[in-house]
Amino acid sequence: MRTVLVTGMSGLIGGIVRRRLEGRYELFALNRRAVPGIHTYRADIADFDAILPAFEGKEVVIHLAGHLGEDWEGNLHTSIIGTYNVYEAAWRHGVQRIIYASSGAVIGGWEREEPYKALVEARYQDVPFPWPLVNHETPLRPRSLYGCAKAWGEILGRYYADAFGISVLCIRIGHVTAEDRPTRLPADWANWCSQRDIAQMIERCVEAPASLRFGIFYALSDNRWRYRDIEYARRWLGYAPQDNAEAFRPQE
Amino acid sequence: MRTVLVTGMSGLIGGIVRRRLEGRYELFALNRRAVPGIHTYRADIADFDAILPAFEGKEVVIHLAGHLGEDWEGNLHTSIIGTYNVYEAAWRHGVQRIIYASSGAVIGGWEREEPYKALVEARYQDVPFPWPLVNHETPLRPRSLYGCAKAWGEILGRYYADAFGISVLCIRIGHVTAEDRPTRLPADWANWCSQRDIAQMIERCVEAPASLRFGIFYALSDNRWRYRDIEYARRWLGYAPQDNAEAFRPQE
Numbered sequence: 001m002r003t004v005l006v007t008g009m010s011g012l013i014g015g016i017v018r019r020r021l022e023g024r025y026e027l028f029a030l031n032r033r034a035v036p037g038i039h040t041y042r043a044d045i046a047d048f049d050a051i052l053p054a055f056e057g058k059e060v061v062i063h064l065a066g067h068l069g070e071d072w073e074g075n076l077h078t079s080i081i082g083t084y085n086v087y088e089a090a091w092r093h094g095v096q097r098i099i100y101a102s103s104g105a106v107i108g109g110w111e112r113e114e115p116y117k118a119l120v121e122a123r124y125q126d127v128p129f130p131w132p133l134v135n136h137e138t139p140l141r142p143r144s145l146y147g148c149a150k151a152w153g154e155i156l157g158r159y160y161a162d163a164f165g166i167s168v169l170c171i172r173i174g175h176v177t178a179e180d181r182p183t184r185l186p187a188d189w190a191n192w193c194s195q196r197d198i199a200q201m202i203e204r205c206v207e208a209p210a211s212l213r214f215g216i217f218y219a220l221s222d223n224r225w226r227y228r229d230i231e232y233a234r235r236w237l238g239y240a241p242q243d244n245a246e247a248f249r250p251q252e
Numbered sequence: 253m254r255t256v257l258v259t260g261m262s263g264l265i266g267g268i269v270r271r272r273l274e275g276r277y278e279l280f281a282l283n284r285r286a287v288p289g290i291h292t293y294r295a296d297i298a299d300f301d302a303i304l305p306a307f308e309g310k311e312v313v314i315h316l317a318g319h320l321g322e323d324w325e326g327n328l329h330t331s332i333i334g335t336y337n338v339y340e341a342a343w344r345h346g347v348q349r350i351i352y353a354s355s356g357a358v359i360g361g362w363e364r365e366e367p368y369k370a371l372v373e374a375r376y377q378d379v380p381f382p383w384p385l386v387n388h389e390t391p392l393r394p395r396s397l398y399g400c401a402k403a404w405g406e407i408l409g410r411y412y413a414d415a416f417g418i419s420v421l422c423i424r425i426g427h428v429t430a431e432d433r434p435t436r437l438p439a440d441w442a443n444w445c446s447q448r449d450i451a452q453m454i455e456r457c458v459e460a461p462a463s464l465r466f467g468i469f470y471a472l473s474d475n476r477w478r479y480r481d482i483e484y485a486r487r488w489l490g491y492a493p494q495d496n497a498e499a500f501r502p503q504e
Contacts, residue, residue, distance in 0.1 A: 072340075140392065144415075162364060
């Protein structure tokens with residue numbers, strides 16, 4: 001079985017990943033707290049020397065750990081320094097692939113402008129048809145400090161892929177919810193991602209050919225009102241989402 | 253006279269900026285060492301509380317300070333934490349515009365691929381005509397850790413412009429040299445920028461209309477073999493470079 005190290009396994013998406021991959025890969029966690037039933041390397045991700053041993057002998061790293069919040073100290077500690085440490089430790093131990101949990105927040109600033117604004121506010125009468133999509137080549141435009149810190153991990157990933165030959169696949173994750181359905185936020189009709197769809201995306205990134213050196217993919221369900229491109233992931237990863245936020249729309 | 257705070261005034265470009273702007277603006281320096289003849293706020297840029305007073309009453313900030321090198325600690329300290337501190341302090345004191353000294357290194361990774369590789373290696377027989385240009389919308393592709401750290405400042409700048417209404421103009425500076433001519437590096441035929449051309453670019457950024465909320469511009473001389481777009485800067489800033497690396501080509 002291939003060896004896979006997961007950071008942030010105690011989070012929502014970490015649990016989803018665990019359930020999808022357990023038994024088919026040899027899973028390890030890098031986490032502050034022990035993850036029950038999983039061999040856990042316990043360390044603070046901002047402590048390079050402490051996390052380094054966790055990467056020895058691992059083929060794939062799924063880097064989910066990040067700071068959820070707008071305070072600078074937390075973003076600096078966990079997402080900026082921590083993510084640098086993960087890339088550097090992975091490279092030093094010859095890890096073949098890093099799957100980096102980025103976020104739609106890195107381009108969410110486009111939602112300040114039409115037609116994206118109308119789409120996430122569910123003002124569909126104001127949306128041209130067809131509407132332009134944001135894709136993997138659209139300039140970064142973070143909507144938050146969290147989004148800036150997530151973008152940092154993509155930029156660093158591009159550099160590590162180019163300079164050191166490690167495969168880096170970045171997933172710009174949409175809104176995954178604990179209740180596994182869209183919330184009352186109007187933006188969820190565009191940006192929601194079901195648990196089985198994010199699980200599929202991550203699994204396809206683990207399984208993608210080694211020749212895929214760098215990529216940026218959007219993880220969304222097949223939502224009618226999405227503005228983020230999923231065709232690129234369909235083409236290069238075979239991503240085929242099974243859900244659609246529209247199925248949860250109240251019927252009149 | 254408008255008040256302008258310059259970080260990193262003791263560097264090569266800092267000196268060029270000083271000579272161009274002195275007497276026409278009220279100049280201040282934020283620097284570790286005192287800059288002779290200039291009111292200097294002496295502080296470590298990574299110390300937020302220490303630098304905050306320097307921003308009071310300033311209309312424009314020209315942020316040149318950055319770490320030149322590939323070590324993580326230096327990049328983290330000066331370019332990542334320091335640049336965050338500059339944006340945050342500028343915002344808190346109501347600064348109207350930040351001119352951020354970015355670098356061509358943020359897209360220099362494209363030089364790993366043709367036809368950019370041929371251009372910077374001066375293998376002109378391998379270059380198609382016309383060749384594609386890298387512009388302000390081309391995806392970031394740092395060529396170094398330095399380039400990653402510089403890209404961080406652009407991303408953060410986009411966020412501060414969007415979220416707080418501060419005008420942020422990013423200049424991706426080419427190779428400015430102390431001797432003010434191309435060096436023996438073949439890439440200089442493409443990427444060189446003369447001292448008077450970078451001075452003009454920075455001055456035009458200071459003078460650009462307040463309605464220019466965010467922009468990314470390449471500062472290069474009018475080099476025949478350039479691959480970075482300068483038309484966008486010509487259009488929106490009126491940038492008109494006066495030099496061309498080709499003028500320094502040895503005659504046969």
